[in-house]
Amino acid sequence: MRIGIVLPGHAIDPAYQKAQVYRQLIQLLTVANEVYLFLTSPLTTLPGLDSRHVEIIDASSRLAGGMRWWNVSRRILNSIPQHTPLDVLHAIGADLNGVVAIRAGQKYHLPVVVSVREDELVGYPDIGYGMQRSAIGRQVVRYALTRATIVVVSSAYMRQLASQHLSPSQLAHLREIPLGVDTEHFIPPQPGLSTRHREYVHVGALTPVKDQTTLLDLMASLPLVTLDIIGDGPLRSQLEARADALGLSGRVRFHGWVGYERLPAFYQSARFLLVTSRHEAFCLPAVEALACGTGVIGTAVGVLPEVGLTVPTGDVEALQTTIVRRPRKHGHVQRAQYRLLAEHVYSLSHMRDGMLSAYAAAIQRQRGQISS
The missing domain is CATH 3.40.50.2000 (Glycogen Phosphorylase B;)
Structure with a gap:
């Protein structure tokens, strides 16, 4: 053709x-x-x-x-x-x-x-x-x-x-x-190395439609929870200032732009990807996370309702409730299911x-x- x-x-x-x-x-x-x-x-x-x-x-x-x-x-x-x-x-x-x-x-x-x-x-x-x-x-x-x-x-x-x-x-x-998603590049961590020492990770451009303001408000409502933000954009300085004002500087880390080769390591070390976007046509980070055996929690946009736990956009309280009530048993089984979904559908x-x-x-x- x-x-x-x-x-x-x-x-x-x-x-x-x-x-x-x-x-x-x-x-x-x-x-x-x-x-x-x-x-x-x-x-x-x-x-x-x-x-x-x-x-x-x-x-x-x-x-x-x-x-x-x-x-x-x-x-x-x-x-x-x-x-x-x-x-x-x-x-x-x-x-x-x-x-x-x-x-x-x-x-x-x-x-x-x-x-x-x-x-x-x-x-x-x-x-x-x-x-x-x-x-x-x-x-x-x-x-x-x-x-x-x-x-x-x-x-x-x-x-x-x-x-x-x-x-x-x-x-x-x-x-x-x-x-x-490239399921040979985005893979789960090697057996024995799956420490998942990061609780939550967020991957995306720091722009208004991604609504990281809601993401930071969510973190402020969840004491002791940590978040790693991967991405850069015009709102970075504003978001860093807001994180400081909310007392999150010790729990929220801004890593800036991370190259494609380094991305899998962030997913592999996290338990969940968090997404608070007002709109996504798809949301590629969600299926990259799945391929690495990482769960997805976010707003009901793009592919998120098909692959993760979702709530209406801008609803901090609903996100907080979803995180608090998320399943905690049989994590290894869930991670294997995430991977299978990525392999067979995405x-x-x-x-x-x-x-x-x-x-x-x-x-x-x-x-x-x-x-x-």
């Missing part, structure tokens, strides 16, 4: 930690397929993909605003004929990436798969997050979702949000494909197979539309 993927450069940029999953997916797709990456924004670091099976076409533009996207779209439309015949286009994002892919699909009669990636289906004006905050954002998302041949979401939570934008007939072409190979199935369904649907 010849697959064209339209995506922002940071989605595969090694400097962007979330990009690991898309690089791994692309690498798996290249085993038996030809992959062409049409970048709508530039890379800062080369992604380290096998150049024998992946071609990167930089269609990014230095222009601003709408002119930038017009230029990006023109470049992609002009470059696709050089790489034909493509079998399918895949847009990473039900945003302007999706719009560009759909325009290309319409011009060259190609099926288009659109993956909802992050903030397209929500809007929080108080923190300046989400495409649903503006009429233009809502219009872009609706165009991408309703014109796609197949729409892909990564969790049941996102399926529910996406269904609000689709007609009953369009819902038949909505696929739920979880993101995958592996990279499962993600690859799901995407290939979505591509095949899109091609079949396109052929049916043409013949009719």
Whole structure:
């Protein structure tokens, strides 16, 4: 299969930690397929993909605003004929990436798969997050979702949000494909070394949508409990000051950004991952934790309701109750179950197979539309 993927450069940029999953997916797709990456924004670091099976076409533009996207779209439309015949286009994002892919699909009669990636289906004006905050954002998302041949979401939570934008007939072409975790990199600790000396760990960017303010308030309500925070972002100094003000400086440790190679050690040494986000399209740290045999407690967003103990967003009291009442017996059995769940449902190979199935369904649907 010849697959064209339209995506922002940071989605595969090694400097962007979330990009690991898309690089791994692309690498798996290249085993038996030809992959062409049409970048709508530039890379800062080369992604380290096998150049024998992946071609990167930089269609990014230095222009601003709408002119930038017009230029990006023109470049992609002009470059696709050089790489034909493509079998399918895949847009990473039900945003302007999706719009560009759909325009290309319409011009060259190609099926288009659109993956909802992050903030397209929500809007929080108080923190300046989400495409649903503006009429233009809502219009872009609706165009991408309703014109796609197949729409892909990564969790049941996102399926529910996406269904609000689709007609009953369009819902038949909505696929739920979880993101995958490298289960050879994220593994439980070696037998005999499983001390789990960290009680709780939190992994994520320090940004408003992650709501680490609620996380710190939770810690203040739980005496003697410790937390290790892995991640960096614009709110770090503010959160450190709040931790000091709450008297948490001895119990909450800020580690900053931690590289991919070092992440498993933090999960392996923790009993639970804590997540207090107001929104997650998926929450990759949750399945990374599972693969390491670590439990998950958090808010009912993304994949969390499917893999852990969850409560409504912003509810410190409910989180406190969940932590206090969490099961404490048969911990080794639970950790083995977490690992099995990661292996059988959230592996990279499962993600690859799901995407290939979505591509095949899109091609079949396109052929049916043409013949009719």
